[in-house]
Amino acid sequence: MSVSPSPSPAVSSSGSAHGSSDGSSSASSAASAPTQADLFDFVRRTAADTELIASLPLDPEGRTWVRLEGPGGSEAWLIGWPPGTGTGWHDHADSVGAFLTASGELKENSLAARLPTDGWKTLELTDGVDRERRLPSGQGRAFGRHHVHEVLNESPDRHAISVHAYYPPLPQIRRYSRSGSILRLEQVERPEDWQ
Numbered sequence: 001m002s003v004s005p006s007p008s009p010a011v012s013s014s015g016s017a018h019g020s021s022d023g024s025s026s027a028s029s030a031a032s033a034p035t036q037a038d039l040f041d042f043v044r045r046t047a048a049d050t051e052l053i054a055s056l057p058l059d060p061e062g063r064t065w066v067r068l069e070g071p072g073g074s075e076a077w078l079i080g081w082p083p084g085t086g087t088g089w090h091d092h093a094d095s096v097g098a099f100l101t102a103s104g105e106l107k108e109n110s111l112a113a114r115l116p117t118d119g120w121k122t123l124e125l126t127d128g129v130d131r132e133r134r135l136p137s138g139q140g141r142a143f144g145r146h147h148v149h150e151v152l153n154e155s156p157d158r159h160a161i162s163v164h165a166y167y168p169p170l171p172q173i174r175r176y177s178r179s180g181s182i183l184r185l186e187q188v189e190r191p192e193d194w195q
């Protein structure tokens, strides 16, 4: 684990003042909602904050997390992944997001398909929709609305740590089970379930 001191950027650098924005007229749309690129920039800079990353408590028995202040009112998390842990398949409803590995390596399995948003319980996936990517330290991705994925630490012996950001703050997460090409909606979690 790297402990090299560095003049790292602040954890939260919400560029625009956030809150009730009456009065002053913003000439452009610069103060609007953070984009995928903004979130990715945030997770990249945050993951470079070695002091913050090293401050996350790690537990060999399960994932650990600390909530961060994301840019522009976004929801952000620092997450520790013991070897062999993963999220299971889920989506982030209408939120866009980004995440990046700060330490160790994560794997993302995702679907290159837009699922119907509601009104189904099981779905048969067509061939060729599966994507997988390895995300070693310093690598990450942004994603759009309704992105369906699972994230895993497949290392047999090494923790992984990652930074995540979502906007709007997650109103819900839909959890799925998967058997071959069959995806089944199992559960809908709301913020009170994970805070």
Ligand SMILES: [Fe+2]
Residues within 6 Å of the ligand: 087, 090, 091, 092, 149
């Ligand atoms: Fe996710």
